[in-house]
Amino acid sequence: MEVIDVFAHNFHWVTRTIDSKLRDSFDVITLDTEFPGCLHRTPQFASTEQRYTDLRYNILNTKLVQVGITLSDKLNNVAGTWQFNLSDFNPEVDLGSPDSVSLLVSSGIDFTKNMSHGIPGHTFAKWFVQTLVLHREKHLTWVTFHGLYDFGYLVSLLISPNPLPGSVFEFVELMFKLFGHKVYDLKVVAEWYMKKGLGLERLAEAVGATRAAGVAHQAGSDSLLTADVFGRMRGIGVEVECFKGCLYGICGDDGARRRVDVGGATTGLKQPEGCSMRWCHLRLGFGLGMI
Secondary structure: OOEEEEOHHHHHHHHHHHHHHHHOOOOEEEEEEEOOOOOOOOOOOOOHHHHHHHHHHHHHOOOOOEEEEEEEOOOOOEEEEEEEEEOOOOOOOOOOOHHHHHHHHHOOOOHHHHHHHOEOHHHHHHHHHHHHHHOHHHOOEEEEOOOHHHHHHHHHHHHOOOOOOOOHHHHHHHHHHHHOOOEEEHHHHHHHHOOOOOOHHHHHHHHOOOOOOOOOOOHHHHHHHHHHHHHHHHHOOOOHHHHOOEOOOOOOOOOOOOEEEEOOOOEEOEOOOOOOOOEOOEEEOOOOOOO
């Protein structure tokens, strides 16, 4: 297994390959992003509203560095992993956390190469929106680990130059319109089944997954590892489907364990039919149509 680096020169070839794989029923998309850190740090026990306020500020004032995409099917066969290197971020002039930028450099990200040979964010966004529209009838499955910022950056990129919505409920509405409701954040699943505070590496070790290619803190490698973890969780009987639609950090003030009905008046815990535990399901209180 390898991670294919994507720059401007091979962008169109890779996007055609991904489109072909999606048509071949590799419709589970595991995402990871890399970005230059947070300008506002969110306290551990912050409210949902404060978490979203900080996320919005951080995303509006920084630029995305990488997007990792791994495609797999429902039997966990992997079609490929691609690492899109974006050209927008310049560490000399753009805002970011110095520690986070240093970590990305030590992990092998070459900002000079990205700026000169990478993909403009608007070019990536145009292709991504076309992909969502073209394959919306397939009801794609989206998988992340601790994915709030992954989806936050992608939504921001897709709706640019418009800013992210002002409220968390508007953000959720927009996110589900774009991506549908088959969204899984494995951080939420890990918090229910295992001890709190597990990172991706520790979770992978717990379920027997190993990093097949690349290094940590690069989006392609992390998306591939997350895809492996997702497959192994389902393989050992973890009821992942119970957590459909929940992103860690904005489902409730108690560690993403409450159900939020956008557009409705109630917030509470729910036991879905066929699942043996309570779930959290951040969902729209009205239609879940895609764009």
